[in-house]
Amino acid sequence: xxxxxxxxxxxxxxxxxxxxxxxxxxxxxxxxxxxxxxxxxxxxxxxxxxxxxxxxxxxxxxxxxxxxxxxxxxxxxxxxxxxxxxxxxxxxxxxxxxxxxxxxxxxxxxxxxxxxxxxxxxxxxxxxxxxxxxxxxxxxxxxxxxxxxxxxxxxxxxxxxx
Numbered sequence: 001x002x003x004x005x006x007x008x009x010x011x012x013x014x015x016x017x018x019x020x021x022x023x024x025x026x027x028x029x030x031x032x033x034x035x036x037x038x039x040x041x042x043x044x045x046x047x048x049x050x051x052x053x054x055x056x057x058x059x060x061x062x063x064x065x066x067x068x069x070x071x072x073x074x075x076x077x078x079x080x081x082x083x084x085x086x087x088x089x090x091x092x093x094x095x096x097x098x099x100x101x102x103x104x105x106x107x108x109x110x111x112x113x114x115x116x117x118x119x120x121x122x123x124x125x126x127x128x129x130x131x132x133x134x135x136x137x138x139x140x141x142x143x144x145x146x147x148x149x150x151x152x153x154x155x156x157x158x159x160x161x162x
Contacts, residue, residue, distance in 0.1 A: 002125035003138035009153040011118040013160045015111040018118045019090045023051045031155045050084035103128035
């Protein structure tokens with residue numbers, strides 16, 4: 001059974017400004033570097049009513065003992081996100097693929113006007129197709145994805161402080 005998670009974050013900028021940042025290739029590369037990621041590739045393309053962003057990078061993670069026999073500590077991670085602007089807000093569908101991990105992360109995010117800024121909300125599910133320890137793996141991956149999303153949101157917000 002998939003493991004669901006939800007995060008929210010408040011930005012001190014309008015939704016269009018946050019969306020513009022989320023498809024700025026130079027910023028996305030810099031954000032990945034600040035997270036200690038390497039071999040970063042960023043692709044941005046316009047789509048009807050929005051944009052699609054693919055960020056691929058290598059990341060080394062600390063693995064718990066039970067996972068060390070099944071996974072490598074360094075993996076290729078690819079985020080594939082399509083943002084669409086509708087009714088004054090931005091909505092994204094995304095998938096996070098981790099090379100060598102038998103499963104997937106799929107989710108949906110929104111950027112909506114809230115007071116003088118933007119409310120960011122993301123809900124995702126982690127699915128691991130591994131017998132016996134699948135739920136444990138899902139929880140571990142969900143924790144890492146949530147941690148990454150929160151760190152990225154903080155890095156994004158710092159951009160608006162300057």
